[in-house]
Amino acid sequence: MSKPTVGIFGLTGCAGDQLVILNCEDRLLDLVALVDIRDFLMASSDNQTECALDIALVEGAVLTKKDADALRAIRKRAKLLVALGSCAVWGGIPAMDRGMDRGPMLEEVYGDAGAGYDSQAAQALHEVVTVDLNITGCPIEKEHFISAIASLLNGDAPLYPKYPVCTECRMRENNCLLIERGLPCCGPITVAGCNARCPELRVPCIGCRGPIGDANPASLLAVMEEKGYNREEIVNRLRMFAPQGAPQ
Amino acid sequence: MSVITIDHLARVEGHGGITVELQGDVVTDVRFDIFEGSRLLEPIVKGKHYDKIAPSLSRICSICSAAHTLTSLKATENAFGIRVSPQTELLRELLMRGESIESHALHVFMLAAPDYLNYPSAIAMAADKPAAVLLALRMKKLGNLIQETIGGRAVHPVNAVVGGFGKAPSLDQLIELRSGLLQAQTDSDVVIDFMASLPAADFCRADTTYAALRSPNLDSYYNGDEVMVFAKGSRAIVQADDYRSLTNEKAVPHSHAKHSTFRGSPFMVGSLARLTVNPRRLTGKLAVAMKRLKLVLPADNPMDNNKAQALELVNDVERSLEIIEQLLRDGIKDERSMPVHPRAGSGTAITEAPRGLLIHSYVYDDRGCIVSADVITPTALNAASIEQHMRRAVEQCEDRDEAVISRRLQMIARAYDPCISCSVHLVRKR
Amino acid sequence: MKILKLPKEKLDLFASVVQQFGELHAPVEQDGKYVFKRLTRWSDARLEYDRTILPPKKYFLPPQESIFRYRPGEGFVPVTDGLDQRIILFGVHACDVYAMNILDRVFAGKYRDPYYQARRKNIAIIGIDCLPDKNCFCRSMRADFVDHGFDLFFYDTGDYYQALVGTALGDDMVQATGSVFEPMDAAEIDDYKRRSLNKRRAFQLDVEIRDLPEIFEMEYESELWDELGDKCLSCGSCSMVCPTCYCYDVSDDVELGSRAGDRTRSWDSCLFYDHALVGSGENFRGPRASRIKFRFYHKQRGFVAEYGRPSCVGCGRCSNACPVGIDVVQVIDRLRRVEDVASR
Amino acid sequence: MLLADEVASSHPVLADNPYQPHMARIVRIYKMVDNNHLFTLRFMEDSLAHSFRHTPGQFIMLSVPGAGEMPISISSSPSRPEVLELCVRRVGRVTNALYRLRTNDVVGVRGPYGNGYPISEITGNDLLLAAGGLGMAPLRSLLWYALDHRDKFNNITLMYGAKRPEDMLFREELTALVDRTDINCLLTVDADPGGTWRNHVGLLPGLFDHAKIDPLRTYAAVCGPPVVYKFILQRLLELGFPKNHILMSLERRMKCGIGKCGHCSIGYKYTCLQGPIFTYWDAINLPEMI
Numbered sequence A: 001m002s003k004p005t006v007g008i009f010g011l012t013g014c015a016g017d018q019l020v021i022l023n024c025e026d027r028l029l030d031l032v033a034l035v036d037i038r039d040f041l042m043a044s045s046d047n048q049t050e051c052a053l054d055i056a057l058v059e060g061a062v063l064t065k066k067d068a069d070a071l072r073a074i075r076k077r078a079k080l081l082v083a084l085g086s087c088a089v090w091g092g093i094p095a096m097d098r099g100m101d102r103g104p105m106l107e108e109v110y111g112d113a114g115a116g117y118d119s120q121a122a123q124a125l126h127e128v129v130t131v132d133l134n135i136t137g138c139p140i141e142k143e144h145f146i147s148a149i150a151s152l153l154n155g156d157a158p159l160y161p162k163y164p165v166c167t168e169c170r171m172r173e174n175n176c177l178l179i180e181r182g183l184p185c186c187g188p189i190t191v192a193g194c195n196a197r198c199p200e201l202r203v204p205c206i207g208c209r210g211p212i213g214d215a216n217p218a219s220l221l222a223v224m225e226e227k228g229y230n231r232e233e234i235v236n237r238l239r240m241f242a243p244q245g246a247p248q
Numbered sequence B: 001m002s003v004i005t006i007d008h009l010a011r012v013e014g015h016g017g018i019t020v021e022l023q024g025d026v027v028t029d030v031r032f033d034i035f036e037g038s039r040l041l042e043p044i045v046k047g048k049h050y051d052k053i054a055p056s057l058s059r060i061c062s063i064c065s066a067a068h069t070l071t072s073l074k075a076t077e078n079a080f081g082i083r084v085s086p087q088t089e090l091l092r093e094l095l096m097r098g099e100s101i102e103s104h105a106l107h108v109f110m111l112a113a114p115d116y117l118n119y120p121s122a123i124a125m126a127a128d129k130p131a132a133v134l135l136a137l138r139m140k141k142l143g144n145l146i147q148e149t150i151g152g153r154a155v156h157p158v159n160a161v162v163g164g165f166g167k168a169p170s171l172d173q174l175i176e177l178r179s180g181l182l183q184a185q186t187d188s189d190v191v192i193d194f195m196a197s198l199p200a201a202d203f204c205r206a207d208t209t210y211a212a213l214r215s216p217n218l219d220s221y222y223n224g225d226e227v228m229v230f231a232k233g234s235r236a237i238v239q240a241d242d243y244r245s246l247t248n249e250k251a252v253p254h255s256h257a258k259h260s261t262f263r264g265s266p267f268m269v270g271s272l273a274r275l276t277v278n279p280r281r282l283t284g285k286l287a288v289a290m291k292r293l294k295l296v297l298p299a300d301n302p303m304d305n306n307k308a309q310a311l312e313l314v315n316d317v318e319r320s321l322e323i324i325e326q327l328l329r330d331g332i333k334d335e336r337s338m339p340v341h342p343r344a345g346s347g348t349a350i351t352e353a354p355r356g357l358l359i360h361s362y363v364y365d366d367r368g369c370i371v372s373a374d375v376i377t378p379t380a381l382n383a384a385s386i387e388q389h390m391r392r393a394v395e396q397c398e399d400r401d402e403a404v405i406s407r408r409l410q411m412i413a414r415a416y417d418p419c420i421s422c423s424v425h426l427v428r429k430r
Numbered sequence C: 001m002k003i004l005k006l007p008k009e010k011l012d013l014f015a016s017v018v019q020q021f022g023e024l025h026a027p028v029e030q031d032g033k034y035v036f037k038r039l040t041r042w043s044d045a046r047l048e049y050d051r052t053i054l055p056p057k058k059y060f061l062p063p064q065e066s067i068f069r070y071r072p073g074e075g076f077v078p079v080t081d082g083l084d085q086r087i088i089l090f091g092v093h094a095c096d097v098y099a100m101n102i103l104d105r106v107f108a109g110k111y112r113d114p115y116y117q118a119r120r121k122n123i124a125i126i127g128i129d130c131l132p133d134k135n136c137f138c139r140s141m142r143a144d145f146v147d148h149g150f151d152l153f154f155y156d157t158g159d160y161y162q163a164l165v166g167t168a169l170g171d172d173m174v175q176a177t178g179s180v181f182e183p184m185d186a187a188e189i190d191d192y193k194r195r196s197l198n199k200r201r202a203f204q205l206d207v208e209i210r211d212l213p214e215i216f217e218m219e220y221e222s223e224l225w226d227e228l229g230d231k232c233l234s235c236g237s238c239s240m241v242c243p244t245c246y247c248y249d250v251s252d253d254v255e256l257g258s259r260a261g262d263r264t265r266s267w268d269s270c271l272f273y274d275h276a277l278v279g280s281g282e283n284f285r286g287p288r289a290s291r292i293k294f295r296f297y298h299k300q301r302g303f304v305a306e307y308g309r310p311s312c313v314g315c316g317r318c319s320n321a322c323p324v325g326i327d328v329v330q331v332i333d334r335l336r337r338v339e340d341v342a343s344r
Numbered sequence D: 001m002l003l004a005d006e007v008a009s010s011h012p013v014l015a016d017n018p019y020q021p022h023m024a025r026i027v028r029i030y031k032m033v034d035n036n037h038l039f040t041l042r043f044m045e046d047s048l049a050h051s052f053r054h055t056p057g058q059f060i061m062l063s064v065p066g067a068g069e070m071p072i073s074i075s076s077s078p079s080r081p082e083v084l085e086l087c088v089r090r091v092g093r094v095t096n097a098l099y100r101l102r103t104n105d106v107v108g109v110r111g112p113y114g115n116g117y118p119i120s121e122i123t124g125n126d127l128l129l130a131a132g133g134l135g136m137a138p139l140r141s142l143l144w145y146a147l148d149h150r151d152k153f154n155n156i157t158l159m160y161g162a163k164r165p166e167d168m169l170f171r172e173e174l175t176a177l178v179d180r181t182d183i184n185c186l187l188t189v190d191a192d193p194g195g196t197w198r199n200h201v202g203l204l205p206g207l208f209d210h211a212k213i214d215p216l217r218t219y220a221a222v223c224g225p226p227v228v229y230k231f232i233l234q235r236l237l238e239l240g241f242p243k244n245h246i247l248m249s250l251e252r253r254m255k256c257g258i259g260k261c262g263h264c265s266i267g268y269k270y271t272c273l274q275g276p277i278f279t280y281w282d283a284i285n286l287p288e289m290i
């Protein structure tokens, strides 16, 4: 059987998810032996930019027309399109204030030149093309990437937890920051998979993996308000990585 | 008129290209184009609470995410007048070193080296030179282990917070790091061997101005607030609060980034600049290594930045070991981060990210929300210098062969280890 | 049952001797809360703790455990790592012992769970009596006292511990310590009774559980469930920290480039959206209200039909661990209140 | 080759591991209906192939290596042992993985689990089998059991409805029963756009008009999607069926099949232990049952 062809792409983002791929130090050589990486601009200067791909892994959000065009072109080439990272899955940090008027913001950063820039509000990949699989996280977890490839090679969709960070946090037997210290932890509505990384370190979760499908942000918001946080501050916090992470 | 274009620069972080215009033999224009989308993170963080600033601005760039995080924290702490504990200072420095090890190992071996040896990628190189790639992966992994242990994650650290750390590493974790670093010490020679074995890259000679953080102690990536600008025959000091004199406003229409010069001349930041400004550590083992690499400071060849990174890789391992020894000597404490009392005011911090000077400067209101944020990244500072060096390279290329020029330009761009996502964040208009 | 006494100053001696029977684990402090942990030194043990974040169930049914390893050509190889490790859990409260006795029944029966049973065999339990705090209602749940399920059980009676010897292993531990355990006399029996009475009086919570199953049936449509549904975050915390919640999920993964992989089971919760979701897309407990109702229903009513008593032991952990303050005792009280029924 | 499950059976701790899947070979894959294939399995251990017995209505836990484990009803009758027939609909991760397997590939099987139909109670009575869609899968075991032990039962009636003729499971086999006199086999489709169907057309409950049923001496085994339950139950109750003569087969999420994992509990019963066959009386006493 021939090896599946793979392309790894970055739209607008911090390249963190591609870096996570390169950070799979122990598995990297196994990985490149199992798949045929045809297009990976961040790691190679010899890329086939037109060929059909079995798997396209796309990081970053859509922030320019150029991004959108590139994404559509990737979609056309790919049998299976995988969104890598919270930017690609949810919009991520750049989508935090998606409702805001970009004109003045561009001018503030770039001056008069800003007006001419190709720039639009951050969108997740699924808002532009059909996405077959989401691997969330900011950045994604190494293990999730490896298990995704392992499952995809067998033809299966990988399994990721659907429950919130709290569940993992409790499994790790952490002291609850929200209850014991009144800190604004987003664990109850954020999808698990990071093994409660932040609360384990006594740092409240800021929701970098995006919301669980079944989130109840209204109730969390009410609790945080009771603890004395102001509403705007909490809403900001709940939607840091995903525009749909907080009630309006 | 002829034009040489490189549409999409490979093996760098982010999206950029190169355009050279020639009128006969005369180079009329050299452009390092950046077309990475603007995420407008500085305006986005406006009005946001101080505890969200570092995690948001860390996302400017993954490879320098620890540097962005720590610089951001330092700026906020400066604004609020917080002094962190000595243990925190040490741990932060260690985190920066971890990031530097990861970043340099990735860049030197996997992004830059393939150019010298004519491979399209490290993956292709691995087939013939597995040892070099395995060495790179080992070093990278060590750098990541340091970041995971201290920062809680290899990319976008979570453990570093305003006032300190969520949780200090345990004794066992430090001991594990030490044993990894001791192992890496034995790899140091191999790093230098490999670097020394690469064919010379000598196609761009230029007098270069360098800028780096002047370190109060031996050399530090994290401490200090003075920048030294070093040119042949002149030295200038810029204080942190006066950082804008490094970043004069220059709108560049072809790019989402803007260019910086100091007193009218472009300058280079990064490993080479750091060694030039802080040569005190280049003794013993490092001096020997430097000789083997035939590196003379101040250098007039931007490609020497790759050599400087290799030297820093060796130095980072040494320095990390020193830090761990000191932490073990002092006894690692499970301390909490400093209490935070927001107040209105401004704070600026300068550090050395793997690629060079990184500046974060904030103004806060009395609730601890950002009024304005300003981030100056190394690649943005380097942009003018990159163009200048590319111009020299074209001028110094005798046969004007397009393929040769194109290859050299790419090598120069990569030698700067540009981080294009970073560069999109530039000074605000004044 | 043998009942002996151990002078308090001999406890250290006992603790050091008992380590020959296995690795010693006990509650230790973690930022003001307690967790069962392997002791590096005996002085870390905190025997006067309120409750641990996770109950001892984590030792018998770990949060995540690999149960098989699949190898093509070989089939499913059971994973036995750690199953025969000998551990001594020192300082388990009565309610937690009771909870283990309940789990014993779930993991026994026609299909014995061999992983659980192996650990149950190899992990010794030394119980310790405690005084209730404001969240304890184990007495209401009849779990403030246990007569089996431990190897030894200590009652703190001031100057000495009364020790109930529950098993042959417990007796071996006593013997191994030499003659420091002494027989009890009549006065000391009175000490015990006094302490027992004091404990009874110390309870601040009281829940009536008789006819609770019937009340649950009658209040099946109470609007209380919708109220709770609006509040609940489905974070699963209550299930994780509950000493008798045993729901688990099973998943298979594969190794890179192979069909080999692990079959892992991990804790699950009936509060998760997909707990009762089936392949056809039907979800039998879709709305959050019906999931939270199920949790109470199953504990306080379903279990009674199955095993003759509620599975709740009144340890108070779930009320403590709920970020939005849903509290079992209040829920039961609400259901029992007369005006509630009238107002509907 | 020594299989892990044989080795494991001698392990002191895990000798009696109820979670141990036994490896079985796929001997035949029959593409009955799109995404509803019939898989025939045989245990690799001969002794197990000979000794495995189940009651109609019981299920097994089927492992597709690397993908997962799931409950599947046994569609074959215990009166025809040595192989297991499973009718599996492709819906998700594990079923998809199963569909990628070919004959001679191996899967894992453990069981049988569940209560099965109360055969001794039904014996001597009439039997009505009513199924819609995939509901035929568990009923088929009972159907062939009854036909193979014809003397144990009085009148046997089968009512089965599918959307279109091509959606009907076991179509050849069942249409062949239509002409038999020892069973009243009533088959219907909601619609027959192709015009090839020679049996009834119309909704499933309409078949009651063609059956002679004595509610007091009949046991009705019903299986299908929720709509089927709704309408059939209504008819049966109208006819005056005693509530404990109506037998339903339920689907729930299951991770263990043996009453541990908690997923399949309904109120205070475990579908995998006290079910999956429940009477209508159970149903009205258990919340959220249907």
Ligand SMILES: Cc1cc2nc3c(=O)[nH]c(=O)nc-3n(C[C@H](O)[C@H](O)[C@H](O)COP(=O)(O)OP(=O)(O)OC[C@H]3O[C@@H](n4cnc5c(N)ncnc54)[C@H](O)[C@@H]3O)c2cc1C
Binding pocket: A162, C274, C277, C278, C279, C280, C281, D059, D068, D070, D071, D072, D073, D074, D086, D087, D088, D089, D090, D091, D092, D093, D094, D095, D096, D137, D138, D250, D251, D252, D253, D254, D276
């Ligand atoms: C006693 C019993 C007998 C059965 N007999 C048969 C039989 O004979 N034949 C048969 O084909 N089936 C039978 N089933 C059903 C069968 O077990 C399921 O169809 C099977 O488990 C589906 O597994 P899967 O991994 O392929 O699907 P899954 O991947 O689990 O999911 C299938 C679909 O369910 C939904 N879903 C599942 N999990 C989630 C989730 N976590 N979040 C969101 N959506 C989700 C989705 O819509 C998904 O497409 C029986 C079930 C029981 C309980």
Ligand code: SF4
Binding pocket: A012, A013, A014, A015, A016, A017, A059, A060, A084, A085, A086, A087, A088, A092, A093, A137, A138, A139, A140, B059, B062
């Ligand atoms: S998801 Fe996070 S790691 Fe990935 S690109 Fe976006 S900011 Fe970077």
Ligand code: SF4
Binding pocket: A165, A166, A167, A169, A170, A174, A175, A176, A177, A178, A179, A185, A186, A187, A188, A196, A199, A205, C235, C237, C323
């Ligand atoms: S600390 Fe955060 S993640 Fe952990 S249990 Fe509390 S709310 Fe949930």
Ligand code: SF4
Binding pocket: A165, A190, A191, A194, A195, A196, A197, A198, A199, A204, A205, A206, A207, A208, A209, A210, B158
């Ligand atoms: S705890 Fe929250 S913020 Fe931290 S890594 Fe996990 S999801 Fe991200």
